[in-house]
Amino acid sequence: MAKNSANGDHQTTTKPPPTPSPLRFSKFFQPNMRILVTGGAGFIGSHLVDKLMENEKNEVIVVDNFFTGSKDNLKKWIGHPRFELRRHDVTEPLLVEVDKIYHLACPASPIFYKYNAVKTIKTNVIGTLNMLGLAKRVGARILLTSTSEVYGDPLVHPQPESYWGNVNPIGVRSCYDEGKRVAETLMFDYHRQHGIEIRIARIFNTYGPRMNIDDGRVVSNFIAQSLRDEPLTVQAPGTQTRSFCYVSDMVDGLIRLMEGDNTGPINIGNPGEFTMIELAELVKELISPKVEIKMVENTPDDPRQRKPDITKAKELLGWEPKVKLRDGLPLMEEDFRLRLGVSKKI
Numbered sequence: 001m002a003k004n005s006a007n008g009d010h011q012t013t014t015k016p017p018p019t020p021s022p023l024r025f026s027k028f029f030q031p032n033m034r035i036l037v038t039g040g041a042g043f044i045g046s047h048l049v050d051k052l053m054e055n056e057k058n059e060v061i062v063v064d065n066f067f068t069g070s071k072d073n074l075k076k077w078i079g080h081p082r083f084e085l086r087r088h089d090v091t092e093p094l095l096v097e098v099d100k101i102y103h104l105a106c107p108a109s110p111i112f113y114k115y116n117a118v119k120t121i122k123t124n125v126i127g128t129l130n131m132l133g134l135a136k137r138v139g140a141r142i143l144l145t146s147t148s149e150v151y152g153d154p155l156v157h158p159q160p161e162s163y164w165g166n167v168n169p170i171g172v173r174s175c176y177d178e179g180k181r182v183a184e185t186l187m188f189d190y191h192r193q194h195g196i197e198i199r200i201a202r203i204f205n206t207y208g209p210r211m212n213i214d215d216g217r218v219v220s221n222f223i224a225q226s227l228r229d230e231p232l233t234v235q236a237p238g239t240q241t242r243s244f245c246y247v248s249d250m251v252d253g254l255i256r257l258m259e260g261d262n263t264g265p266i267n268i269g270n271p272g273e274f275t276m277i278e279l280a281e282l283v284k285e286l287i288s289p290k291v292e293i294k295m296v297e298n299t300p301d302d303p304r305q306r307k308p309d310i311t312k313a314k315e316l317l318g319w320e321p322k323v324k325l326r327d328g329l330p331l332m333e334e335d336f337r338l339r340l341g342v343s344k345k346i
C-alpha cells in the first residue's frame, strides 16, 4: 500500500528498475569473438593467428611458453589493439574470458617432443585438462589439434578416422602419440559428461614458411640442407611415406572445423603421398640440382606409411587441400632463403 510521506504525497510503489544502458547487452549484439590460441607462437599457430586477425570482429589471445615457438612469428601483431600475447605454460591453470579455444600448445617435431618426454606428456594431458577446465568454466568451444600419429604405425592404409591405430604404448614416441590419444579421450569425456562443445582435428604432416630452420622435421631439414649445400639426410629405408599439407590449407581446414557442427575427429591433411626418397628428389630438382642425397640411420618406431582418408573433411567441412607439394616447396624455400640469408643464384 502507498504511504504518505512527511515530504509530500509521492508514492513508494516498487518501480521497475531503470532500463539498463544499451552497453550492458552489447556483448549479445556484437558479433565480436574472443579467441584463445594456445601454442600460437608456433608454426601452425602463428599462421592461424594471422588468419583469425584478418577478421576485424575477432580478438585474439595467444598463450605460449616459447619452447619451440617465438615472438618473432607474431611480431606484426604485437601492440595491435585486438591482440594479446601472454607467456604461459598450459600445464598451469589459466583463466581468461574467451568464446573459442584453439588448443595447439605441444611440441610437434619428434626431436623436440622426445627431448623432454615427461614434459610432453604433461603438456598433452595436464595442458588439455586445464584448457577443458577453462572451456567448461567460461562456456567456450574448444578445438584440439590432434595428430595422424594417433594411428601409430598404421596397418590400414590410407587412414580413416574409424581406424583405432597401432601405437606402441611404451616407445620413445609414446609421450606424443599416446599423449594425444589421452587428450582426445579427455575431450570426449568432457563433452559427454559436461556438455562442452568440442572439435578434434587429426593433422597430418604440415609444412610451410616459419617452420624452425633446425626444427628436425623432414621438409624443413631438406630445404635447409639444400640451401646450405649439405647432403639431404634420408633416414633409412627411405621408402617410408608421408603426405604433406601446406600450412594455408591446414589453417583453412581448422577454421572450418571450429565453425562447423561436427565434433570430429576429422583428418586434415593432403592425400598426396611421397616416399622420403621421392621428397628428397623433388627438393633436389626444385631447389638445388647438385645437392647429394645421403642415407642415414632412422629412429625407433618410425611409421612406415601415412596418408589421410579425407572423405569426412570433404563431406562434412567442404574442405580439401589446394596447394600441391611441388607448388608449396618453393614458397617455403623463399622464406628459408630470407632467414638463412642465401639468395637465389641466377
Ligand SMILES: NC(=O)c1ccc[n+]([C@@H]2O[C@H](COP(=O)([O-])OP(=O)(O)OC[C@H]3O[C@@H](n4cnc5c(N)ncnc54)[C@H](O)[C@@H]3O)[C@@H](O)[C@H]2O)c1
Residues within 6 Å of the ligand: 038, 039, 040, 041, 042, 043, 044, 045, 063, 064, 065, 066, 067, 068, 069, 070, 088, 089, 090, 091, 103, 104, 105, 106, 107, 108, 109, 123, 127, 145, 146, 147, 148, 202, 203, 204, 205, 206, 207
Ligand atoms: N605440423 C605438423 O605437421 C603437425 C602434425 C600433427 C599435429 N600437429 C599439432 O599441431 C600443433 C602445432 O604444431 P606446430 O607444427 O605448429 O608445432 P610448433 O612446435 O611450431 O608449435 C607448438 C607451439 O606450442 C608451444 N608450446 C609447447 N609446449 C607448451 C606448453 N606446455 N605451454 C604453452 N605453450 C607450449 C611452443 O612453444 C610452440 O609455440 C601441435 O599440437 C601439434 O601436435 C602438427
Ligand SMILES: O=c1ccn([C@@H]2O[C@H](COP(=O)(O)OP(=O)(O)O[C@H]3OC[C@@H](O)[C@H](O)[C@H]3O)[C@@H](O)[C@H]2O)c(=O)[nH]1
Residues within 6 Å of the ligand: 108, 109, 110, 147, 148, 149, 203, 204, 205, 206, 216, 217, 218, 219, 221, 222, 233, 234, 235, 236, 240, 241, 242, 276, 298, 299, 302, 303
Ligand atoms: O632429416 C630427416 C628427417 C626425417 N626423415 C624421415 O621423414 C619422415 C617424417 O619425419 P618427420 O620428423 O618430419 O615427422 P613424422 O611424420 O615422423 O612426425 C610428425 O608427424 C605428425 C605430427 O604430429 C608431427 O609434426 C610429427 O610428429 C620420417 O620417416 C623420418 O624418418 C628423414 O628422412 N630425414
